[in-house]
Amino acid sequence: SQQGEEDPQALSIQEGENATMNCSYKTSINNLQWYRQNSGRGLVHLILIRSNEREKHSGRLRVTLDTSKKSSSLLITASRAADTASYFCALTLISNFGNEKLTFGTGTRLTIIP
Amino acid sequence: DGGITQSPKYLFRKEGQNVTLSCEQNLNHDAMYWYRQDPGQGLRLIYYSQIVNDFQKGDIAEGYSVSREKKESFPLTVTSAQKNPTAFYLCASSQADFYEQYFGPGTRLTVT
Numbered sequence: 001s002q003q004g005e006e007d008p009q010a011l012s013i014q015e016g017e018n019a020t021m022n023c024s025y026k027t028s029i030n031n032l033q034w035y036r037q038n039s040g041r042g043l044v045h046l047i048l049i050r051s052n053e054r055e056k057h058s059g060r061l062r063v064t065l066d067t068s069k070k071s072s073s074l075l076i077t078a079s080r081a082a083d084t085a086s087y088f089c090a091l092t093l094i095s096n097f098g099n100e101k102l103t104f105g106t107g108t109r110l111t112i113i114p
Numbered sequence: 115d116g117g118i119t120q121s122p123k124y125l126f127r128k129e130g131q132n133v134t135l136s137c138e139q140n141l142n143h144d145a146m147y148w149y150r151q152d153p154g155q156g157l158r159l160i161y162y163s164q165i166v167n168d169f170q171k172g173d174i175a176e177g178y179s180v181s182r183e184k185k186e187s188f189p190l191t192v193t194s195a196q197k198n199p200t201a202f203y204l205c206a207s208s209q210a211d212f213y214e215q216y217f218g219p220g221t222r223l224t225v226t
Contacts, residue, residue, distance in 0.1 A: 003156065033214070042118075042204055042217030043157075088156060092212050101172075102212040104149075104156035 002027050004072075004089040004105035012111040019076040021108040023089030024069075030100065032065055033090040034074050037107070043088065046074075076110075084112045117141065120205050120218035127199075127225050135190045135221045137205035145211050146188040150174060151202045151220075160203075163188055164211055192223065199225045 004023040013019050023032070031050045035043040049056045049065045049072065056063050062075040076083055086107040092100055118139045127133045139146065145164050149157040159172030163182040177196025182188055188207075192199045202222050206215040 031213075035215075040202075040220070040222075042219045043206075043215070045214045045216070048214055100212045101159070102215070104158075106154070106156045 002091070002093060003103040004032070004091050006087070006089060006105045006108040008108060009106070010109040010111070012113060013079060015079055015081055015112050015114050017079055019079050019083070019110055019112075021074050021087055021110070023072045023074075023105060025089075025091055026070060027091070027093050029067075030092045030094065032063075032072050033092070033102075034061075034063060034072075035088045035090060035104075037086045037088065039085070046087075079110075079112045081112050081114050083110060085110060118205060118207055118216055118218035120203075120221050122221060123219065125221055125223045127223070129225055130194045131225075132194060133192050133199075133223065133225075135192065135203055135205075135223070137188045137190065137218060138186055139188075139205075139207045139216070139218075140186060141207055141209075141216060142185070143207035143209050143216070144185070145208045146182065147206045147208075147215065148172075148178070148180065148188070148190045149204045149206065151204060157204060160190065192225075199223060 004025045007022045033048045034046040037043045047063050060077045065072045088107045090104045121136045147162040148160040161180040163169035179191045204220045205218040208215045
C-alpha cells in the first residue's frame with residue numbers, strides 16, 4: 001500500500017495533556033502533510049514537512065519526520081476541547097507514471113475530554 | 115471571503131440517476147481535486163485537474179466524470195455506472211500540484 005498508516009486509530013486524553021499520533025509508510029516520499037477534519041466537515045491543512053526536513057513547528061503543533069524509519073509524528077501540546085477531530089497524514093510521492101500524487105491515510109480519531 | 119464552496123451540503127438521488135456536484139473556488143488556484151470519503155476511511159482521489167480544460171483520473175475514476183471549463187469551477191458528475199455512489203464527496207484546490215490543499219465543506223450524497 002502506498003498510503004500512510006496512522007497509529008493509534010483512536011486516542012482519548014484529558015484536556016491539557018499532550019497528544020501524539022504517528023504515521024508510517026512504505027515508499028519514498030517527496031513530502032508529508034498533516035490535516036485535521038472535524039466531524040462531517042472538510043479537511044484543514046495543518047503542516048507540510050519536506051523529505052529533507054526533520055522537524056517543524058506551528059503553534060502548539062510539532063511534526064517530526066524520520067525518512068530512515070519511514071515515519072512521522074504529530075504532537076499537539078496542551079490539548080483543548082477544540083482539538084477533538086480526526087487527523088490524517090498525507091504522502092506526496094511519485095506515481096508509476098512519473099507524476100506526483102497525494103495519498104491519505106485512514107486517520108487518528110482524537111477525543112479531548114474536558 | 116476566499117475559499118471553496120460546495121453545493122448542496124446534502125443530496126439525495128434515486129438509483130440510476132446521474133447527479134452533478136458543484137465545486138467553486140475563488141483562491142485563484144490552478145489545481146483542483148475531487149475526493150471520496152467513506153465512513154472510517156481516508157480520502158480517495160477521483161479526479162484532479164492541474165489546468166483549465168485538462169484533467170486526469172485518480173485512483174477511483176470509474177463511474178465519475180468531470181469538466182474544467184473555467185479555472186474557478188470543477189463540477190463532478192456521479193453517473194449511474196458508479197456502483198456504490200453513497201459517500202461524502204470533498205473538493206479541494208491548491209496553488210501547486212498536490213501541495214497544501216484547501217478543502218470545501220463537502221457534499222454528502224445518498225443514493226437509494
